[in-house]
Amino acid sequence: MQPELSVQNLSKTYDDGFQALKNVSLDIDKGEIFALLGPNGAGKTTLISIICGLVNPSSGRVTAAGHDIQRDFRAAREAIGLVPQELSTDSFEKVWKTVSFSRGLFGKPPNPAHIEKVLRDLSLWDKRNNRVMSLSGGMKRRVMIAKALSHEPDILFLDEPTAGVDVELRRDMWEMVRKLRESGVTIILTTHYIEEAEEMADRIGVIRNGELILVEDKSTLMSKLGRKELRLHLHTPMEKMPPELADQPIELSDDGYELIYTFNSQQEQANVALLLRTLGELGVEYRDLQTRESSLEEIFVGLVHHD
Numbered sequence: 001m002q003p004e005l006s007v008q009n010l011s012k013t014y015d016d017g018f019q020a021l022k023n024v025s026l027d028i029d030k031g032e033i034f035a036l037l038g039p040n041g042a043g044k045t046t047l048i049s050i051i052c053g054l055v056n057p058s059s060g061r062v063t064a065a066g067h068d069i070q071r072d073f074r075a076a077r078e079a080i081g082l083v084p085q086e087l088s089t090d091s092f093e094k095v096w097k098t099v100s101f102s103r104g105l106f107g108k109p110p111n112p113a114h115i116e117k118v119l120r121d122l123s124l125w126d127k128r129n130n131r132v133m134s135l136s137g138g139m140k141r142r143v144m145i146a147k148a149l150s151h152e153p154d155i156l157f158l159d160e161p162t163a164g165v166d167v168e169l170r171r172d173m174w175e176m177v178r179k180l181r182e183s184g185v186t187i188i189l190t191t192h193y194i195e196e197a198e199e200m201a202d203r204i205g206v207i208r209n210g211e212l213i214l215v216e217d218k219s220t221l222m223s224k225l226g227r228k229e230l231r232l233h234l235h236t237p238m239e240k241m242p243p244e245l246a247d248q249p250i251e252l253s254d255d256g257y258e259l260i261y262t263f264n265s266q267q268e269q270a271n272v273a274l275l276l277r278t279l280g281e282l283g284v285e286y287r288d289l290q291t292r293e294s295s296l297e298e299i300f301v302g303l304v305h306h307d
């Protein structure tokens with residue numbers, strides 16, 4: 001199957017000589033939710049802006065829904081909906097009008113039934129006759145999404161969709177994104193909230209200094225790079241690590257009351273059983289045992305700050 005979005009060897013050097021993207025290649029399938037993670041200035045917005053035809057690439061090729069974004073600009077752009085990072089919604093226009101107008105910009109004939117559906121799906125129907133500028137920040141953000149969906153795009157870009165949005169609205173947005181995916185829309189989102197990527201994405205790409213350093217299924221990423229931690233709370237403090245445990249990835253807490261064992265998620269649980277048996281043989285008693293897996297956030301911080 002042809003990917004819905006294909007980015008091949010894309011590079012961008014801005015006029016001042018700054019190289020914001022370095023040979024980025026990425027294929028995204030129809031119906032995927034793809035999260036692009038990266039620290040500030042990594043190149044996320046540049047990548048999205050090139051795909052949406054707002055910035056010219058220095059080299060490389062992009063196809064969206066099978067259309068080359070440079071040779072076949074109109075068709076490619078029509079296939080894409082973009083919800084930009086900056087909200088430009090200080091409009092005197094009413095919600096219905098501004099959303100319908102966006103559709104017209106793509107040369108699509110009016111389709112009130114579609115606009116109604118979009119507004120209803122985004123819980124904006126009751127506000128359709130309100131002026132955009134009179135809406136709350138969260139509602140304005142929904143209007144931005146409605147505008148991006150007005151021309152029935154196949155691919156939707158959400159550039160930091162929930163920045164500055166409260167937790168409740170964030171959850172509503174996630175719900176909405178899932179519904180969109182069910183209707184066959186491919187979704188690419190950038191986010192600083194790792195929780196968001198963890199919650200939503202099928203695949204995750206990590207971009208750093210203009211390079212796509214990793215693309216992986218979320219679950220693979222978490223099991224490959226995630227670590228598990230086992231903490232044993234001891235009955236009596238231990239003064240130093242017994243020699244039998246010296247070659248294990250195990251640490252003793254400063255107060256001597258905790259043994260902390262870390263292991264790769266992929267590694268066999270059998271190692272844990274072995275550790276517990278060794279402790280039993282040594283007569284080390286513990287009152288409590290806790291396990292914990294590293295979050296995507298910890299994995300991400302590790303990726304972005306180390307080589």
Ligand SMILES: Nc1ncnc2c1ncn2[C@@H]1O[C@H](COP(=O)(O)OP(=O)(O)OP(=O)(O)O)[C@@H](O)[C@H]1O
Nearest residue numbers: 014016018020038039040041042043044045046047
């Ligand atoms: N027009 C421009 N001219 C020169 N440099 C630019 C231009 N636009 C962006 N840059 C630089 O390119 C780099 C990537 O910027 P970009 O906005 O793509 O990052 P980002 O990953 O989206 O960051 P953020 O998370 O902060 O939005 C930054 O260092 C930025 O300063």
